Amino acid sequence: MATSSSQTLALQRNSNEQNRFMEKLMSKIFSFYDQQSLIDVTFKVSNPTALVPAHRLILAAASPYFENLFNGNQGTDPIIEINDIDSDTFERLITFCYTGEASITVNNVAAMLNAAIVLQLDDAKNRIVDYLLTHIDDYTLPAAYMLEHETKCDVLRQKIIEYETQNFMEISRSDDFLNFDVEKLQRILVSDNLNITREEDAFDAIQRWYNYDVPARKEQLPLLIACLRLTQFNVDFLMTHIQPLPGCELLALRALSWIREPTARPEINMRFTEPRLVSATNCGEKTILAIFSQVNMNPKLQQYNKTEDKWQEYGNIKIDYEQYRTILKNDNLLFIGGWKSGAILNVVRSWNIRNKIWQNLPTMNQARMAHCVVELNGKIYAIGGFDDTNALSSVERYTTSDGWKFVNRLIVGRYNAGAVTLNSKIYIMGGYNGKEKIKSVECYNPDSNTWTSCADMTESHILPGVAAHKGHIYVLSLNSAERYDPQLDTWSQICSLDVWGGLMACVSLDNKLWAIGGQSKSADKSCVSVFDEENSCWVERCSLPKSDVYNCFVVPESLLSSM
Numbered sequence: 001m002a003t004s005s006s007q008t009l010a011l012q013r014n015s016n017e018q019n020r021f022m023e024k025l026m027s028k029i030f031s032f033y034d035q036q037s038l039i040d041v042t043f044k045v046s047n048p049t050a051l052v053p054a055h056r057l058i059l060a061a062a063s064p065y066f067e068n069l070f071n072g073n074q075g076t077d078p079i080i081e082i083n084d085i086d087s088d089t090f091e092r093l094i095t096f097c098y099t100g101e102a103s104i105t106v107n108n109v110a111a112m113l114n115a116a117i118v119l120q121l122d123d124a125k126n127r128i129v130d131y132l133l134t135h136i137d138d139y140t141l142p143a144a145y146m147l148e149h150e151t152k153c154d155v156l157r158q159k160i161i162e163y164e165t166q167n168f169m170e171i172s173r174s175d176d177f178l179n180f181d182v183e184k185l186q187r188i189l190v191s192d193n194l195n196i197t198r199e200e201d202a203f204d205a206i207q208r209w210y211n212y213d214v215p216a217r218k219e220q221l222p223l224l225i226a227c228l229r230l231t232q233f234n235v236d237f238l239m240t241h242i243q244p245l246p247g248c249e250l251l252a253l254r255a256l257s258w259i260r261e262p263t264a265r266p267e268i269n270m271r272f273t274e275p276r277l278v279s280a281t282n283c284g285e286k287t288i289l290a291i292f293s294q295v296n297m298n299p300k301l302q303q304y305n306k307t308e309d310k311w312q313e314y315g316n317i318k319i320d321y322e323q324y325r326t327i328l329k330n331d332n333l334l335f336i337g338g339w340k341s342g343a344i345l346n347v348v349r350s351w352n353i354r355n356k357i358w359q360n361l362p363t364m365n366q367a368r369m370a371h372c373v374v375e376l377n378g379k380i381y382a383i384g385g386f387d388d389t390n391a392l393s394s395v396e397r398y399t400t401s402d403g404w405k406f407v408n409r410l411i412v413g414r415y416n417a418g419a420v421t422l423n424s425k426i427y428i429m430g431g432y433n434g435k436e437k438i439k440s441v442e443c444y445n446p447d448s449n450t451w452t453s454c455a456d457m458t459e460s461h462i463l464p465g466v467a468a469h470k471g472h473i474y475v476l477s478l479n480s481a482e483r484y485d486p487q488l489d490t491w492s493q494i495c496s497l498d499v500w501g502g503l504m505a506c507v508s509l510d511n512k513l514w515a516i517g518g519q520s521k522s523a524d525k526s527c528v529s530v531f532d533e534e535n536s537c538w539v540e541r542c543s544l545p546k547s548d549v550y551n552c553f554v555v556p557e558s559l560l561s562s563m
Contacts, residue, residue, distance in 0.1 A: 462477065
């Protein structure tokens with residue numbers, strides 16, 4: 001038995017000597033296991049039948065399961081039968097007891113976790129759960145949900161919650177999200193670390209979940225709305241979006257009182273009064289990455305420096321064709337379709353923002369140029385465009401598992417239109433139909449795979465800047481600007497920009513609407529403007545080096561500063 005004096009002496013030894021001693025000891029122990037030397041127990045495991053030799057002392061030190069087993073009635077038996085774990089999984093976990101390493105794959109991760117729980121190998125369990133979450137694209141989140149339900153594993157449950165919190169925007173657009181129970185949603189929504197750029201994102205997710213089964217979820221809705229940081233909404237949003245919801249009148253009233261009557265705040269019972277922490281920590285500061293080029297070939301990238309209110313060059317992209325369309329997917333810019341030397345292209349290429357390396361992706365079924373591209377629920381859509389003779393109505397969707405597949409066609413074929421996603425739907429507006437400029441608008445519902453007509457815009461727009469912002473769609477072009485209310489299906493004009501030429505883009509950043517590009521009428525410079533909603537006017541910010549902005553994306557500053 002080790003004495004207290006020997007333990008104290010061991011703690012006082014030089015740490016390097018201790019490390020060398022432990023490495024030598026563990027190496028010798030594993031060599032005993034590898035050579036099956038000094039074995040004092042053998043397990044007979046089924047499926048398929050196998051004999052797994054081991055050392056009682058090592059296993060007992062690694063797991064309470066084995067400690068209790070060896071201290072029980074079977075403890076002195078030379079051969080012990082294991083019937084509820086397959087032999088391959090059992091042997092992998094026995095190896096873990098010696099080495100701290102386990103061979104985990106997507107195919108065996110479920111069996112490994114179940115066995116680690118049975119054998120009370122907590123370190124192995126944690127390692128397996130970490131593997132599962134880092135390979136979630138291959139294992140799939142629905143399978144992880146099922147495994148957590150089967151195993152009741154607290155570690156897996158907590159890791160899934162952390163994953164859902166960090167990847168909330170993507171998960172909230174999935175079909176699985178629609179079947180979350182209210183308790184699960186509450187656990188996610190209350191988190192200060194919920195990875196959203198604005199509180200409206202959480203509200204939109206709740207609305208989508210609620211609309212999936214209104215009768216069954218009517219009473220549960222206030223529980224979720226109470227998880228929002230209601231004081232972060234403006235008065236108009238509270239009155240038009242929160243107050244009309246069943247059972248949410250009092251919640252809206254309290255938030256309105258909090259905003260309007262600061263002196264009365266100590267008397268107002270509000271669950272949350274501060275913004276989430278994620279905007280300043282986990283999510284990080286966001287900025288704008290602009291792509292611009294007059295003919296699209298060899299486009300230049302400019303990033304916006306918010307601190308200094310100026311634009312600076314991020315990089316150049318070498319590409320020898322034009323009329324492609326771009327979209328940001330994770331850390332990659334995807335260049336989809338295009339035109340080269342008189343030929344329409346169906347190519348899809350990915351340019352990694354971090355390492356600036358090209359990768360070819362599966363080609364589209366339809367060659368197209370001057371089309372629209374959007375991402376919805378993790379899937380990329382190529383919509384309409386031109387095929388050298390016609391305005392296209394075809395639409396195809398890309399997933400990593402299935403490649404490009406056609407979905408239902410547009411009602412009206414068009415090219416050089418604008419498209420955006422809002423409330424889990426796709427909206428496409430304006431463009432040419434092959435004969436004339438059009439005002440028509442269509443909406444795509446992926447659940448029913450259908451396009452429906454919406455109210456026409458007040459003006460026709462060609463290659464407009466479009467953005468979803470605070471629950472509305474904004475469409476900007478050189479001559480006019482207008483806003484769409486999807487709930488009322490109505491368009492209304494807003495203050496137009498003071499620009500005369502060049503292409504422009506539109507993004508929502510820091511809860512403000514930005515218009516980027518176009519040549520200023522008031523000065524000889526390229527415009528960057530922010531919409532002042534209260535005074536219904538545009539406020540000019542620092543100018544761009546060029547006026548032809550091909551596309552803009554909101555990205556984490558950390559993504560651009562990583563190189």
